[in-house]
Structure formats: structure tokens, C-alpha cells
Amino acid sequence: MFLQSSISLLDSISPYFSVKSTKYGGRGCFANYDLTEGTIIHQCLLPLSSSIRRSFKKEVCEYCFSYFYGKTLKYKLMSLYFCSQSCLNSFQEMDIDNIYLQSLFNVENLFVKGLKRQQSNQREDEDKEEEMIRQLENEFKQSENIELFIDEKWKQMEIECDLLLSKLKTKERINLIPSINENEYLDIKYIIGILFQMYKQDFCLANNNILSFELDLFEHLQLNDVAKVCAYPFLLYSYLKIYKFLKLSTISQLECYVNTSMIRSIIAKNLTNAFGIRSLDEPDGNKEFFGYALYPSASFFNHSCQPNVIHIRIGSKKVFQLSRNVEKDEELVISYTPFENIELEKRKQEIKEWFFDCICQRCINKE
Numbered sequence: 001m002f003l004q005s006s007i008s009l010l011d012s013i014s015p016y017f018s019v020k021s022t023k024y025g026g027r028g029c030f031a032n033y034d035l036t037e038g039t040i041i042h043q044c045l046l047p048l049s050s051s052i053r054r055s056f057k058k059e060v061c062e063y064c065f066s067y068f069y070g071k072t073l074k075y076k077l078m079s080l081y082f083c084s085q086s087c088l089n090s091f092q093e094m095d096i097d098n099i100y101l102q103s104l105f106n107v108e109n110l111f112v113k114g115l116k117r118q119q120s121n122q123r124e125d126e127d128k129e130e131e132m133i134r135q136l137e138n139e140f141k142q143s144e145n146i147e148l149f150i151d152e153k154w155k156q157m158e159i160e161c162d163l164l165l166s167k168l169k170t171k172e173r174i175n176l177i178p179s180i181n182e183n184e185y186l187d188i189k190y191i192i193g194i195l196f197q198m199y200k201q202d203f204c205l206a207n208n209n210i211l212s213f214e215l216d217l218f219e220h221l222q223l224n225d226v227a228k229v230c231a232y233p234f235l236l237y238s239y240l241k242i243y244k245f246l247k248l249s250t251i252s253q254l255e256c257y258v259n260t261s262m263i264r265s266i267i268a269k270n271l272t273n274a275f276g277i278r279s280l281d282e283p284d285g286n287k288e289f290f291g292y293a294l295y296p297s298a299s300f301f302n303h304s305c306q307p308n309v310i311h312i313r314i315g316s317k318k319v320f321q322l323s324r325n326v327e328k329d330e331e332l333v334i335s336y337t338p339f340e341n342i343e344l345e346k347r348k349q350e351i352k353e354w355f356f357d358c359i360c361q362r363c364i365n366k367e
Contacts, residue, residue, distance in 0.1 A: 047293035049193025064315035114179030225268035304333035
């Protein structure tokens with residue numbers, strides 16, 4: 001029954017293509033019939049969740065991702081900045097009882113408090129964290145079963161947090177909330193967005209049908225945390241810290257979603273499924289990276305250095321358009337990086353972050 005509903009859900013993404021198993025493993029998007037160049041085969045009107053880097057938060061609109069090149073945006077809502085009253089209003093209409101707004105403001109406040117704490121005791125805190133990361137990495141290297149080791153570390157963190165919560169009143173938690181860096185800040189904002197969409201689906205009768213569909217598809221995305229941690233063991237420390245931050249700080253309406261299984265899954269699904277939010281006007285190599293957004297219905301496109309589909313960002317909307325004619329049953333592929341015009345070795349380096357080797361004709365021919 002679950003398999004049938006999963007297939008039905010994936011077949012509902014677009015009338016132009018179906019999601020099927022590929023000959024090289026995993027799933028991909030295949031044309032349902034002959035299609036002509038220029039056909040828009042898919043559109044994502046809104047991301048399920050997005051996160052803007054803190055260094056750009058005053059210059060990039062929280063809602064539509066418009067960039068104003070160093071100028072501080074005029075429209076502000078607590079810690080969030082918008083390019084227009086229309087975008088600010090759209091954000092508020094999406095929110096429920098200011099739950100999302102308050103959650104993001106809470107993250108910003110705790111980040112700033114953590115910075116102040118680090119500044120007052122910077123060297124000691126840095127040394128302590130570096131030692132903990134080294135210890136974790138050493139344990140990781142000595143582990144005979146990597147997946148079991150990672151599972152055990154998550155379980156230990158869950159027990160540690162549950163013990164703290166059983167002993168502390170809400171007001172006492174704040175001193176034990178870990179300081180976070182800017183990458184963790186970015187990830188936490190993204191996670192909060194997913195948790196909020198879960199809350200809306202569970203408790204809001206007038207939920208946005210578009211994002212409800214995207215949330216259903218989110219359940220079917222590939223998990224990639226083990227591969228990422230194997231490549232960068234220090235990230236396990238970061239992910240566990242993110243969980244502790246959320247467990248001790250998430251507002252009451254979203255608390256029920258904060259468990260190790262859920263947070264680990266949300267992190268794992270982001271790692272190779274999110275789309276970078278980049279500036280639009282500069283040449284590919286000079287595009288600014290502002291953050292990332294997750295569009296689950298677009299996460300089934302595979303990569304090729306010879307893509308037949310281009311993806312265009314229009315505000316926060318994603319549009320997928322054919323760059324040439326395709327035949328029925330031909331796989332529809334995009335480029336995961338903005339650098340497909342660079343030489344082979346550099347392309348290989350870029351694509352490593354997705355944990356596969358490209359086998360498109362261009363790479364096979366070593367072009």
C-alpha cells in the first residue's frame with residue numbers, strides 16, 4: 001500500500017515526466033513523450049524551506065531572495081529583512097500565530113548570545129571544541145562499523161538532552177544551549193522551516209496545498225548523512241550540536257517534532273537535495289552564494305554535465321525548462337553546479353559533494 005501511494009505521489013509531480021528507476025541506480029525523471037526545446041516541464045512556486053546566510057540577511061529578501069548588492073533592505077520584521085511590503089505581507093500570510101517568525105527570531109537571538117559568550121571566553125571555548133572534535137574523529141577512525149557508531153552517537157545525545165530536560169526548568173535551559181557557528185545557524189533555520197511546515201500540515205486546516213504536496217514528497221527523498229560524515233567526520237559533531245540546540249531551544253508548538261530520528265532525517269535529506277540560492281546577474285564563476293532552498297518535487301532530477309534541462313530561479317520560484325528536444329523515455333537531467341563549462345578535473349571536484357562520479361557522455365569522453 002505504501003509503495004503504491006509512493007508511486008502515485010511521484011507520478012503526480014508533472015504530466016511531462018515520470019520518476020522511475022535508472023539503469024545506473026537510484027531514481028530519475030524520464031520524458032512521458034517527445035518534448036520540444038523550450039517546454040517548461042516543471043515549476044516549484046515556493047520552497048518547502050529555505051535559509052539565507054547570516055552575512056547576507058540584510059541584503060537578500062527573506063521571501064523572494066532578491067539581492068540588493070550591499071544595500072540594507074528597508075522592510076524589517078523582527079530579525080528578518082524584505083525587499084518590499086508585498087514580500088513582508090506574503091511571509092506573514094504564510095505564518096501561523098507568528099510561530100515561524102518567533103522561531104527564526106529565537107535562533108538569531110541565541111546565535112548573538114553565543115557570540116558574546118565566545119568573545120568573553122574565546123580561546124578556552126575554541127580549544128575545548130577542537131579537542132572534542134578530535135576525540136570524535138579518533139573514535140570514528142577506530143570504529144569497525146561506521147553506521148552503528150553514528151547511530152550510537154545520536155542515541156547518546158538523545159539521552160543526554162532528555163536527562164537535561166528532566167532536571168531543568170525552561171528558563172534554566174538557556175545557559176546550556178550550545179553556541180553555534182554560521183554554517184550551523186544556516187542549517188538550523190532550514191530545519192525550523194521544515195518543522196514549521198510539519199506543524200502547518202498537522203494543525204492548520206487551511207494549509208497551502210502546494211507546500212503540503214512538497215512535504216509529502218519530502219518523505220521520499222534520499223538520506224545522505226552517513227556518506228557526508230564519512231567524508232567529513234567533524235560534521236557529526238556539528239549535527240549533534242544542532243540537535244542539542246534545537247532540543248533545548250525550540251518553541252513549544254514545534255517541540256513535539258524535535259527528536260533525533262526527525263532532525264537527523266531532515267539534515268540528511270538536505271545534504272544532496274537542496275538548491276543553492278545564488279545571485280542571478282553575474283557570470284557563473286562569480287555568483288554569490290546566499291544560502292539554500294529545498295524543493296522536494298525537483299529533487300528527482302539527476303545530474304549531467306550535458307544537461308537537457310535548465311533550471312531558472314525567478315524570485316523564490318524554480319522553473320525547469322528543456323534546453324533541447326528530447327525523446328520519449330529519455331532521462332531529463334540538470335547540472336547540479338553552476339560550473340558545467342569548466343574543464344573535466346574541476347567538474348569532478350565540484351561534483352564530489354554529491355558522492356557520485358558523473359557518467360554523462362561528456363565525462364566518459366573526457367571532454
